[in-house]
Amino acid sequence: MNKFSALIKINFKMMFDLSNKKNKVKSVAFILLMIMAFFPLVGMIFSGVNKLYEALSQINQQGMILGLGISLSALIIFVFGIFYCIGTFYFSMDIENLLYLPLKPSYILGSKFFMVVTYEYMTQLIFFFPILLQYGIKSNLGIIYYFYSIVIFLINPIIPLILASIIVMIIMRFTNVGKNKDKLKIIGWMFSLALAIGINLISQNLATGGYNANELQQLIMQGNNSYATVVANNIFPFAKIATLALLKSNELLGVVYLIMFIAINILFLIIFFYLAEKLYFKGVIGISESNSKRKALSDEELIKSVRRKSHLITYITKEMRILFRTPIYLMNCVIMNFLWPVFFIIPILAKGDMRNSLEVVRGFLNNPNYFKFIIPIFFGGIMFISSSNGIASTAISREGKNVFFNKYIPISYMKIFMAKVMSAILIELTSIISIFVILYLLFKIPIYMIITFLALSIEAILFTSFLGLLIDLSSPKLNWDNEQRAVKQNFNVVIHMILGIVFGVATAMAIIMLEMKSMHGFLFIIILYSALNFGLYYILKNKGTNMLNKIQI
Numbered sequence: 001m002n003k004f005s006a007l008i009k010i011n012f013k014m015m016f017d018l019s020n021k022k023n024k025v026k027s028v029a030f031i032l033l034m035i036m037a038f039f040p041l042v043g044m045i046f047s048g049v050n051k052l053y054e055a056l057s058q059i060n061q062q063g064m065i066l067g068l069g070i071s072l073s074a075l076i077i078f079v080f081g082i083f084y085c086i087g088t089f090y091f092s093m094d095i096e097n098l099l100y101l102p103l104k105p106s107y108i109l110g111s112k113f114f115m116v117v118t119y120e121y122m123t124q125l126i127f128f129f130p131i132l133l134q135y136g137i138k139s140n141l142g143i144i145y146y147f148y149s150i151v152i153f154l155i156n157p158i159i160p161l162i163l164a165s166i167i168v169m170i171i172m173r174f175t176n177v178g179k180n181k182d183k184l185k186i187i188g189w190m191f192s193l194a195l196a197i198g199i200n201l202i203s204q205n206l207a208t209g210g211y212n213a214n215e216l217q218q219l220i221m222q223g224n225n226s227y228a229t230v231v232a233n234n235i236f237p238f239a240k241i242a243t244l245a246l247l248k249s250n251e252l253l254g255v256v257y258l259i260m261f262i263a264i265n266i267l268f269l270i271i272f273f274y275l276a277e278k279l280y281f282k283g284v285i286g287i288s289e290s291n292s293k294r295k296a297l298s299d300e301e302l303i304k305s306v307r308r309k310s311h312l313i314t315y316i317t318k319e320m321r322i323l324f325r326t327p328i329y330l331m332n333c334v335i336m337n338f339l340w341p342v343f344f345i346i347p348i349l350a351k352g353d354m355r356n357s358l359e360v361v362r363g364f365l366n367n368p369n370y371f372k373f374i375i376p377i378f379f380g381g382i383m384f385i386s387s388s389n390g391i392a393s394t395a396i397s398r399e400g401k402n403v404f405f406n407k408y409i410p411i412s413y414m415k416i417f418m419a420k421v422m423s424a425i426l427i428e429l430t431s432i433i434s435i436f437v438i439l440y441l442l443f444k445i446p447i448y449m450i451i452t453f454l455a456l457s458i459e460a461i462l463f464t465s466f467l468g469l470l471i472d473l474s475s476p477k478l479n480w481d482n483e484q485r486a487v488k489q490n491f492n493v494v495i496h497m498i499l500g501i502v503f504g505v506a507t508a509m510a511i512i513m514l515e516m517k518s519m520h521g522f523l524f525i526i527i528l529y530s531a532l533n534f535g536l537y538y539i540l541k542n543k544g545t546n547m548l549n550k551i552q553i
Contacts, residue, residue, distance in 0.1 A: 003103060007111035012118070038126050045127065049134040062139070063247045069131035070152070070246075071239035074160045076127070077120050078236070081157075081164035083331055084116045087484040089165070090172055090284055091328050105280040106273040113165065113272070120157040129153065132246075145249040148258055152242045158265045159238055162272045169275060172283035238264055311411045315419035316426075322398065323391070323423065328483040329398065333391045337431035340385055362443040371449075372518040376508035378453055379525055382460040383507075386428045387500020390493045392468025395420040396476040396551070397486045403478055403551060413545045417469060424465040432457045452522060459529040463503070466536035468496045473547040 049065060056062040089112055098108050132149040139145075241261045248254035323329045364370055387393075396403060406416055436453060439445050472492045480486045487493065507528070511521040 004107045004110060007103070007107055008114055011111050011115050042126060042130050045130040046134050049131055050138065053135065053138045057138075062135075063243070065131060065135055066246050067239065067243045069128055069135075070156060070242050071236040073124055073128040074156060074236040074239055077123065077157050078160035078164050080123075081116065081120070081161045082168065084119055084488075085161070085165050085168045086172070087328050087331065087488065088112045088116050089168065089280075091484060095284060099281075099284070104277065106276040109165075109276040109280050110273060113161065116161055117157050120161065121154075124153060124157065128156070135246075141249065144254075145246065148245055148249045148254065151258060152245065152261065155262065155265045156242065159268050160236070162268045165272060166275060169279040169283060173279045312415050312419055312422075315411060315416060316422050319395075319419055319423040320426070323427070326483060328487060332484070332487045333389055333394070334427055336389050337385070337428055338434060340431065340435065365439070365443050365445050365449070368518075372516065372521055373512065374449075375452070375456070375518055375521045375525070376511040379456045379460060380504035380508040382432065382457050383464065383500045383504025384497075385431070386461045386464040387468065387504075388493075388497045389424075389428065390468075390487050390490070390496075391424040391427060392421065392465045393472050393492045393496035394477075394487050394490055395424070395469050396472045396548075397478060397480075397490055397492065398483075399476075400478055400480060400486065403476070406548070413548055414541055417540055417544050421465045421469055424468065425461050428461045428465070429457070432461070456522070456525055459526060459533065460504075462533045463529050463536065464496070464500050466533060466540060467499060468492075470536065470540060470544075470547075471496050471499075473544060473551075476551060478551070 052065055053062050056064055089109060092112070095108075132153065135141075136145050136149065238261070241257050241264070245254050245257035245261055248257060323334055365374065399406065406413070432454075436450050439453075440450065475492065477486060477490045477492065480489075507525060511524060516524060
């Protein structure tokens, strides 16, 4: 047990960069800035819960807020837990070193599991904690409710993360074999993600609990929070018990439900540690090994392979290969771009009346009167998507301690910068085009709208790519022992995302509040962001070289 607690301490020091005073100050500043950045979102959640409570309390179904909060947060943790579990369990750079130590697999995996749980506490603080707090305030509940809330807050991520971990362990156990391990690992991760999304889709279909419209109406009108547990249980297993513990917090029955919820979580932890002993080492040993093909080149092939190519094209190719061949970068930077179309279409597919839903959205998109609102909303969405993937904002950080290689190769710094920007643009533009294809196939939007969206997307992607690279150039995260830390624990990604959201929302609000016509709104964005992009390019060209020269490890 001492080894286990020591591993947890070491992992937490690495997680929050607590090795020295300077890093401690940075970590505290990072947490404070994160809290400040999400204040507006937390405020919106408080306001939304307040309005929802007022509406549902009229029919005595306000408990549905707790059911939705607990079950949806668990579902989100499960889906995104796939990313965290694979990256933390299998692709940390310290894994190979830990395997040589006299440690049980359950100790290694358990310590990393609690790291992932800590990540999810941060997510819950933003999305789940406001729901618990606002519900307690609106219901005038006592201290027992808040005590139960803290307990449920702390253990709510455990079951969804264990389910995600078990899926990951089983898949990695059988894909970490053979000659093409890298390909199999990526296929395994894709299968895990597809399974998570499939479960999400099924859960949304089951949200009505199998009731028809009349039965559902009768159940809701019964009051007494009769629908709260139906929603919770059908979105995520065991959420019903946690919901009942809070709803019955002023009764003895509430203690029973809370003990049941704790006991179920303990049971899942026992199963998790047992499976870790059986599966983890078989899936992680040799994880860093890779296979390469040997081929004897003919004279003609050799001459072709060493043919002079453009420096820019060569460096773009190098960037793309790193992004696609490194599993962590592929998962967190590349594939995240292509998940947005999936998230966009799932709510529509989850509805029983899919045809009616398509017709409603199609009518909205094809109505010229709404186009003046569609333009700013679309632009704001693209700004968020393109600023949240981390391709540009980790372009220098991904180099790690090899960053000095860029100072010695016979390529101008500006070509290196543009290659990194172009890599981000190519991937993001491909993702946006996939969204256009979905919009056209599902909603039959006119070609002129697609051309308009494409022009807006190019401006947004150029802006976020230049901005992200400049942010990372100013303070890259180069001292990392795990590729996931270069992406998921990089302060620059957060700054980039916040600035992208701020610029996107400010632009959209300006167009809507000034009541611009669609053409005026379009021209406003094109002119404004063309000027901003030129300004960022000018800064990169004139200041970028000095910024790169000042970088030290």
